[in-house]
Structures are given as C-alpha cells and as structure tokens.
Amino acid sequence: MKSLHFRTAGESHGKALTALLEGIPAGLDLDVSRDVDPELARRQGGYGRGRRMQIEKDQVELLSGVRLGETLGSPISMLIWNRDWENWTTAMAHEAPSEETNPKALKPHYLPRPGHADLVGALKYDRRDVRDILERASARETAARVACGAVAKRFLVELGITIGSHVRSIGSVFTADSELPEDLNAEVDADPVRCLDREASDQMCEAIDAAKERGDTLGGVFEVVARGLPVGLGSYVSWDRRLDARLAAAVMSIQAVKGVDLGIGFEGATRPGSEVHDPIVPVEDRPRSGGIGRASNRAGGLEGGVTTGEPLRVRGAMKPISTLRKRLPSVDLRDGTVGDAAVERSDVCAVPAAGVVGEAMVALVLADAVLEKFGGDSLGEVLRNLEGYIQYLAERGFEER
Numbered sequence: 001m002k003s004l005h006f007r008t009a010g011e012s013h014g015k016a017l018t019a020l021l022e023g024i025p026a027g028l029d030l031d032v033s034r035d036v037d038p039e040l041a042r043r044q045g046g047y048g049r050g051r052r053m054q055i056e057k058d059q060v061e062l063l064s065g066v067r068l069g070e071t072l073g074s075p076i077s078m079l080i081w082n083r084d085w086e087n088w089t090t091a092m093a094h095e096a097p098s099e100e101t102n103p104k105a106l107k108p109h110y111l112p113r114p115g116h117a118d119l120v121g122a123l124k125y126d127r128r129d130v131r132d133i134l135e136r137a138s139a140r141e142t143a144a145r146v147a148c149g150a151v152a153k154r155f156l157v158e159l160g161i162t163i164g165s166h167v168r169s170i171g172s173v174f175t176a177d178s179e180l181p182e183d184l185n186a187e188v189d190a191d192p193v194r195c196l197d198r199e200a201s202d203q204m205c206e207a208i209d210a211a212k213e214r215g216d217t218l219g220g221v222f223e224v225v226a227r228g229l230p231v232g233l234g235s236y237v238s239w240d241r242r243l244d245a246r247l248a249a250a251v252m253s254i255q256a257v258k259g260v261d262l263g264i265g266f267e268g269a270t271r272p273g274s275e276v277h278d279p280i281v282p283v284e285d286r287p288r289s290g291g292i293g294r295a296s297n298r299a300g301g302l303e304g305g306v307t308t309g310e311p312l313r314v315r316g317a318m319k320p321i322s323t324l325r326k327r328l329p330s331v332d333l334r335d336g337t338v339g340d341a342a343v344e345r346s347d348v349c350a351v352p353a354a355g356v357v358g359e360a361m362v363a364l365v366l367a368d369a370v371l372e373k374f375g376g377d378s379l380g381e382v383l384r385n386l387e388g389y390i391q392y393l394a395e396r397g398f399e400e401r
C-alpha cells in the first residue's frame, strides 16, 4: 500500500490489540461507536465460533486522528481491550516470572499444532514454548484489521463505494448460484453462517455441529463484493500496480486463507474464451464506466489489473482451523518425543467471520487505490478529483467517423 498504511500490534491474550492507520484524508465524519464497533461485532459472529467470543465484546477506544467528530489527516490510532486478559495476567505478563510462580500458570505449549504457525515460528524465532508464537499468529489479530477496514469503508461510502460479503461454501456444502442483492450484508448478516441460500445455511450449521462432535474443524469459501467503483483504479503498467495482485495478496494474508480468486477465477481456466470474456455493450446511467458496460461480469470487475466499473468479486478459500480436539501427531519441542498436538480453546469454523475480515482487507486496498488516483489531503479534495474524472468520462463521448 502506498497512499494508505496500516499496522496492527497485540497478542491474542495480551492486554489489548492496537491499530494504526495513516493516509485517511481530513474532514471525514467518523464516529467509532457508529462506524467501527458494529463491524467488530459482525466479525465476532457466525455459527461455529468458540467460547472466547462470549467473553469478548470488541469495542474501539480511539486514541488519535479524530477531533470533534472529523478526521484530521493525522494517523488514526485505535485500541481494542481484550476482556479475557484478566484471566491471563500471569501467563502473558510482560515481567519475568518470579521463583514462586507455578510453571503451569504460564500456560506453556510444547507440542505444535500441524497447520498452525507453531512449529515454523518456534524454529524461526528460537522459542521452546509455542505460546510465544501462537499468541501473535492467532486470528484474534483480525479484530484490529477490521477496525482499520471499517474506517476505510466509511471513507469509501463517501465516494459511493460499498462493500459486502457472503459465504459460498462450508466444508462440502455449497450455496446455489443466485443474483446478488444490492445490499448484500443487510441480507446475510441475519443468517447464522452469513449465507444467501437458506437451505445451504441449515446444512452448513449441521455440518459444523457434526464436525464439533467429532472434535474436528471446517473451512470454506467467502466472497467479497464491492460496488460503485469507477473504471480505472489500479494499473497494468507494472506488476505491483495491478489491483488484482494487490487484492489477492491482501486476502491471502488473512489467517488460514489458502486460495484467492477473482470473478469465476479458476473455473475460467476450464472454459473456452468465448464463455469467459464479458461482451462490451453500451449502457445508460453508468457514469462511472463512461457509458460502456458488460453483458456479464465473469471477470469480477477487473481487467488488466484495472477496475472495469462492474462489481468487484473476490473469493477467499479458508482451510479448516488447525486447533483440533481430535489431536494430530506432533513432536514435543523439549525432548523430541512423539505426542499429540496441543489443544487451545478455539473455533470449529470461522468462515463467516473471515468474510468480514475479507471486507476489511478489500476496503483497505480499494481506499489505497482510490487515494492513489484521486488523492487529496481533505475529503473535499478527493471528492473534487473523483467528480472531475466522472465528468471527463461523461464528456469524453465518441468522435464522428
């Protein structure tokens, strides 16, 4: 990201998570209890989450970057307290333990979980206690990403760009293909697995119950959809300016995501070109794409790494969570003996939550691309630049032949 930067810090059972977002222009009306906290609550939901989500009630405490309800253009820093911290003050203390401390109270883990960052992290950072790794590798960190993404979303709404998501599959249960409603989140947020297909949703919940019963976990696929994008964000001229590549990296960076595709993605590789590429047609009332549109949107809103003006559709495939009550074989990092992997309180399925995190990551990448093209120090300046571009598209027209 070049125009917008964000960082997060914090351990899963530490005192708090922190987030720092820089590059949001001045003059954006921002109220964290209205704009950010509801997004954090959406991330906490979804059928299949563990008991931790009943302990936490994630809320942002704003530390900087906003005055009298408007952004200042300065770095926005946010803090999310971990309510569970009070149960971890000994195990997660910053200070060295005293001689009287019971070693068990430090809650160490020595048998890395296959699929988690436990083993590679312990070898790379030279730690014996896997807790030193899992605390930061944990997807708890995504709460801070969602806080940054919520601010990016709020900014994008001012420019007429909205973002939603839904779950396409969990385990081997897939949703039927259907038209996407205009306000996707309004439809799916009430569903326990954030799915548009009620029948599939029931089957997904049953599959999650069955996996839980077996001590197992389930993954799945979510899709993020962004509407209102103007044609021309991103660029084909260099590899690192291609918006498809930037979106793929952002979604792939979400814990447990193992695959990303755009539009019909991998399926397009199985079809002839005539059944993949979207015919170009004249359209009325589409000022953001210069009065030219597509008869279909199999490309998912991007061509040549540039937005087409059609809805953006990005999918992320999440592997099943790697903490299994039905333990997998592992090796004890203290003495090399064979044993069963450690079990930490966890979720059975977090695909619905991953969709919300996907929205945040997509929002951050899109806000960055918007600022790159229409950049300004104030919201007013960005809006003027966007309006000037839309006007250019409207006036461009066609030449006489």
Ligand code: EPS
Pocket: 012, 050, 051, 052, 053, 134, 137, 138, 139, 140, 141, 142, 143, 255, 321, 323, 345, 346, 347
């Ligand atoms: C959490 C995500 C998961 C949960 C975590 C909270 O993290 P991980 O990637 O480590 O499985 O397990 O909660 C706990 C660690 C716990 O104590 O229950 C989240 O999204 O907030």
